[in-house]
Amino acid sequence: MENRYGHDSNLLWQRDSSQAIGSDFIGITPEFRMVGERGLDRYQFSYLGDYRRYDSSHADDYADHQFQFDGSWRFSLRNAFKLMYQYRLGHEARGEGLTEGFMLRGDISPCPSDADEKEGRALCGDGTFGRFQINEPLRFKRSEVGGRYSYGAPDARGKLELALSHKDLGYLDKHLYQHDFERYMAEQEWQENTAIVELFDQVSHVSRFRYTLQTNLRRYPANPRKDSDEFFLITGVMSQMTGKTRIDANIGGIYKRFVNDPQAESFKGLNWDLRLEWQPLDYSKLALLSSRTIRDPGGDGGYVSSQLYGAEWQHHWSPGVATTLSYHDIRDDYHQSVVCGNDNRHRQDDIHRWGMGISYDIRPSVNLGLHYLQADSGSSFAGQPIDIGGNCYGRALGYDKQQLSLSLKVAI
Numbered sequence: 001m002e003n004r005y006g007h008d009s010n011l012l013w014q015r016d017s018s019q020a021i022g023s024d025f026i027g028i029t030p031e032f033r034m035v036g037e038r039g040l041d042r043y044q045f046s047y048l049g050d051y052r053r054y055d056s057s058h059a060d061d062y063a064d065h066q067f068q069f070d071g072s073w074r075f076s077l078r079n080a081f082k083l084m085y086q087y088r089l090g091h092e093a094r095g096e097g098l099t100e101g102f103m104l105r106g107d108i109s110p111c112p113s114d115a116d117e118k119e120g121r122a123l124c125g126d127g128t129f130g131r132f133q134i135n136e137p138l139r140f141k142r143s144e145v146g147g148r149y150s151y152g153a154p155d156a157r158g159k160l161e162l163a164l165s166h167k168d169l170g171y172l173d174k175h176l177y178q179h180d181f182e183r184y185m186a187e188q189e190w191q192e193n194t195a196i197v198e199l200f201d202q203v204s205h206v207s208r209f210r211y212t213l214q215t216n217l218r219r220y221p222a223n224p225r226k227d228s229d230e231f232f233l234i235t236g237v238m239s240q241m242t243g244k245t246r247i248d249a250n251i252g253g254i255y256k257r258f259v260n261d262p263q264a265e266s267f268k269g270l271n272w273d274l275r276l277e278w279q280p281l282d283y284s285k286l287a288l289l290s291s292r293t294i295r296d297p298g299g300d301g302g303y304v305s306s307q308l309y310g311a312e313w314q315h316h317w318s319p320g321v322a323t324t325l326s327y328h329d330i331r332d333d334y335h336q337s338v339v340c341g342n343d344n345r346h347r348q349d350d351i352h353r354w355g356m357g358i359s360y361d362i363r364p365s366v367n368l369g370l371h372y373l374q375a376d377s378g379s380s381f382a383g384q385p386i387d388i389g390g391n392c393y394g395r396a397l398g399y400d401k402q403q404l405s406l407s408l409k410v411a412i
Helices: 114-118 179-187
Strands: 002-008 023-029 031-038 041-054 062-074 079-092 138-151 158-171 190-204 207-219 228-239 245-258 267-281 284-295 303-318 321-335 347-363 366-379 386-388 391-393 399-410
Touching: 179 386
Parallel strands: none
Antiparallel strands: 002 023, 002 399, 023 041, 031 041, 041 062, 062 079, 079 138, 138 158, 158 190, 190 207, 207 228, 228 245, 245 267, 267 284, 284 303, 303 321, 321 347, 347 366, 366 399, 386 391
16 A cells, blocks of 8 residues: 655646646555465456545546456466456546647637638637536546467476457546547547467576567557557567676567558557666666657557657665666657648657655565656647547647655555
8 A cells, every 4th residue: 555645736737837737636556466376376366546636626636446367377387378357447637648738728719610711720729628628537448358378388498478468448438528529539449459479588597588479450440540550570688698787678670550541651660678777786776778669649640659768776775775766768759641631740749757766664564755756848849739520729738747745655
């Protein structure tokens, strides 16, 4: 059970500081696990909750829940199977996700007539929370079920694994919002089927190679134009290079295509996920990380190429006192052929995140922590409009946000 009290300087992720709402908050994060074993078989049920209340904006209070079941069975020395099911009830804060760049206040002019469009006025004013009746965080449900078959003894050098999974994302209470936004939410709901073939090669007790073939087939039932297929070929290595250095690297090629939109730009290139850890002392560790991923944007089709570079440092000053420092630099490149019908300007977002914290183990099962986070985002196309219901609305992309919190974690 973790209890957290703190302050958020920009609750709604606003670019304009005059519209930012600062608020103290209190949060509770309970976690529960129940584990059963029978021979080599293992079963686990877990629950993770996240409850938060804001003093200055009760409309943005939320309660998230995640339920998960994991089961593993070993039928013989070389044959094993794992099953996982996860169900999550979560939220998107106002100003994030589908409402990124929406404003607390703005121009709420009606949509232009044909005559207005001829005169050059194309926007229906600004996208504000009030215009679309967004008075609270957007709620969603997400489920995932997957199975993984493994062939190979636990201590064998080689192992072959086959995996299948299905994911589903849907938004709740869509009827509470303005009609066009209700339809827009439905258009962002998706289902995804994944197939994976993996070969593991444990070349030594400190080094392992992994070779992966993966296919993701994502479908948007209410917006088939965003349907896409992804194909991956990945090589991974996890190795304790020296007594002080460890590397975990995955590098692969990806091909992403849009099956129902011939005008959409496909992607063919490299993805990677790299982490290099250096531990010169038993009580101090430095990690350098870099990644590149391809994801779907909200709204119009296309894809986002996201690159991350960062560093993390953890130092234990004594057996019970530790500090952490982190910095992440993220660049998101949006590849969308058309934005709001006639504007194809390129959008590039630069995001910077700093974090620091100190923790103290009062007892082995009781931890007290102080955390500070700062994040800022700027966009080359800060006013990029959004198409909702065939109408275009202005946005204000970017934010500056700080969060300071005190936490108490107790384990039983």
